Amino acid sequence: MSNDTNKPLFNVVAIIGIGLIGSSIARAIKKYGLASKVYGYAKTNSTRDTAKKLGYMDEIYDNAIETVKDADLTILCVPVGANLSVIMRIGEHLKPGSILTDVGSVKGSVMKDIEPHISKEIIFIPGHPIAGTEFSGPESGFAEIFQKKWCILTPSDNCIKVKLNLLISFWESCGMFVDVMSAEHHDLVLAITSHVPHLIAYNIVGTASDLEKVTRSEVTKYAAGGFRDFTRIASSDPVMWRDIFLNNKDAVLEMLGRFVEDLTALQKAIRWSEGDKLEELFVKTREIRKSIILKENETDNLNEENKV
Ligand code: NAP
Numbered sequence: 001m002s003n004d005t006n007k008p009l010f011n012v013v014a015i016i017g018i019g020l021i022g023s024s025i026a027r028a029i030k031k032y033g034l035a036s037k038v039y040g041y042a043k044t045n046s047t048r049d050t051a052k053k054l055g056y057m058d059e060i061y062d063n064a065i066e067t068v069k070d071a072d073l074t075i076l077c078v079p080v081g082a083n084l085s086v087i088m089r090i091g092e093h094l095k096p097g098s099i100l101t102d103v104g105s106v107k108g109s110v111m112k113d114i115e116p117h118i119s120k121e122i123i124f125i126p127g128h129p130i131a132g133t134e135f136s137g138p139e140s141g142f143a144e145i146f147q148k149k150w151c152i153l154t155p156s157d158n159c160i161k162v163k164l165n166l167l168i169s170f171w172e173s174c175g176m177f178v179d180v181m182s183a184e185h186h187d188l189v190l191a192i193t194s195h196v197p198h199l200i201a202y203n204i205v206g207t208a209s210d211l212e213k214v215t216r217s218e219v220t221k222y223a224a225g226g227f228r229d230f231t232r233i234a235s236s237d238p239v240m241w242r243d244i245f246l247n248n249k250d251a252v253l254e255m256l257g258r259f260v261e262d263l264t265a266l267q268k269a270i271r272w273s274e275g276d277k278l279e280e281l282f283v284k285t286r287e288i289r290k291s292i293i294l295k296e297n298e299t300d301n302l303n304e305e306n307k308v
Contacts, residue, residue, distance in 0.1 A: 010034065010035040013074075014068045014073070015039070015040045016077060016086055016090070017078035018047055018048075018057075019047075019137055022040065022103075022138075023056065023139075024142055024145045026040060026051075026141070027143035028146060031143040032143075038058055040061070041064045047137070050139060073101070074090075074101070075102065081243035083110050091118045094118065094119075101124070102126055102127060105128060105240070106187055106248040107128060107152075107183035108186075109247035123159065125154075130152065131145045134237075148300070150176065150177050151178050152181060154183040204234075205227075
């Protein structure tokens with residue numbers, strides 16, 4: 001994957017926060033030739049040292065202002081709750097006419113935090129590449145993480161079209177499909193497809209570890225497929241997920257309300273031995289799984305055909 005012209009899309013890209021996503025973006029920029037220079041800022045010495053050793057950035061700074069002042073594209077790659085303190089530091093030092101974006105998993109609160117601290121000369125286009133793993137830190141990133149995944153952008157209605165298209169090209173060159181929608185809609189969709197499932201995983205693993213009649217070693221020893229999958233999800237970064245729930249409260253609580261109602265209906269069906277109700281749901285959910293796999297295969301086939 002590279003951009004169509006094979007000319008870098010940006011002169012300088014600045015990445016604030018060199019963790020899983022920030023380091024993956026830096027690697028993708030280098031691999032696909034998307035910028036002439038990539039500068040990075042990390043808060044701690046250890047992250048800066050590791051990123052330097054890995055060598056996928058041209059400069060690594062301990063000063064966020066220095067990192068962004070010449071950048072044509074600045075990407076905030078810090079936990080959602082850290083965006084406010086970062087933008088308060090760098091907001092007035094961003095280059096006029098440059099694009100500012102972020103990768104946060106929540107969009108409404110991030111927009112509220114950032115918008116008051118930037119001038120009208122900065123083109124702010126919030127974003128969320130829906131790609132990740134349960135790992136974090138600068139060593140865990142890889143350029144291919146974005147391949148065939150979706151990126152959602154939530155620009156304001158008056159966003160400059162050329163700049164929006166440039167950012168779309170950037171993510172497409174990283175291998176992503178791009179959708180544009182409102183921040184509210186993003187937060188609602190992600191609440192049910194990502195945030196509530198993570199909460200369920202954290203909760204079920206927590207419940208299993210608190211059980212009195214089943215020992216912890218039994219939980220570990222007999223962990224079958226389903227529970228193992230939950231433990232993988234529940235090992236995701238604690239700070240990142242704390243911030244997601246605190247910043248997407250309304251949508252998560254709305255979806256959780258629906259989830260609890262449906263769970264209560266299932267509880268009742270089990271209590272009253274209503275096997276038909278259970279089976280009806282399980283047939284429906286199996287179909288949903290099939291349609292997801294089918295969609296993924298169609299996308300793979302389309303990409304193969306386009307290569308020819
Ligand atoms: P990560 O691996 O934990 O990296 C976060 C980075 O942010 C770290 O390098 C950390 O710096 C830095 N940081 C933390 N607090 C900071 C502060 N107050 N000021 C400056 N830097 C700070 O996390 P990640 O997975 O890359 O996630 C980053 C963002 O991507 C989050 O907003 C998350 O919602 C979003 N996202 C994550 C995924 C995923 O699956 N992980 C997917 C899509 C989007 P130090 O290392 O120096 O402490």
